[in-house]
Amino acid sequence: MSVEVMDEEWLLSEEQVRALLGWVREQVGVHRSVYPFMRMVAEHALRPSEARALRVSDVMFMERDLGRLAARHNGKGREIPLPSQVSVFLLEWISESGLRDADLLFPGTRGGPLSTSVCQRLWQQAQEAVLPRDELYSWRLGEPISILRDSCMVKWLRMGISAVTVAEWVGVTPSWLALRYPHCFRTEKVEFAWDHLAEVMALPDSLKP
Numbered sequence: 001m002s003v004e005v006m007d008e009e010w011l012l013s014e015e016q017v018r019a020l021l022g023w024v025r026e027q028v029g030v031h032r033s034v035y036p037f038m039r040m041v042a043e044h045a046l047r048p049s050e051a052r053a054l055r056v057s058d059v060m061f062m063e064r065d066l067g068r069l070a071a072r073h074n075g076k077g078r079e080i081p082l083p084s085q086v087s088v089f090l091l092e093w094i095s096e097s098g099l100r101d102a103d104l105l106f107p108g109t110r111g112g113p114l115s116t117s118v119c120q121r122l123w124q125q126a127q128e129a130v131l132p133r134d135e136l137y138s139w140r141l142g143e144p145i146s147i148l149r150d151s152c153m154v155k156w157l158r159m160g161i162s163a164v165t166v167a168e169w170v171g172v173t174p175s176w177l178a179l180r181y182p183h184c185f186r187t188e189k190v191e192f193a194w195d196h197l198a199e200v201m202a203l204p205d206s207l208k209p
Contacts, residue, residue, distance in 0.1 A: 003179035042148040054105040
């Protein structure tokens, strides 16, 4: 299985993600779906194509303001748990936008799919406005929106959420995560009792040649 490695320095910090989303949120106008769309990619590691295809009916609101989101990729569906603050945000977004069950959750200006070029243009502008422009970071300008998904997955892994759970939420395998983000699976060098291991694994005398 060939997987492109995502080095740690390519990822966005939580502070940078908040600043980028904050800049996008302040851009009022006809493209009001862009902020909630990017927020869902950033907070729930959705593929941008998945988030663009979501319908209102894919959001299930439950008791205590919790919720679940039904996402699909390549014909395979999965459910993603939504914390209360996200459920409340989506409920308010749906209500304020006058969306119905069959409508796209993040519609474009005429109700159709959200424009990829519009999203990428605003995202590019956000990077130029927010990210540092020194030699260390200037080369990162132009990263696609999917870097938000990568940064979210790594954040979850660093929080101690198991690779199996993260893989279920994002629609990949645990081995894919290990290949994509090897730095999240490195362990510190520890002293190992090799003599004890040899003793435990030694064959009984009756089986020795």
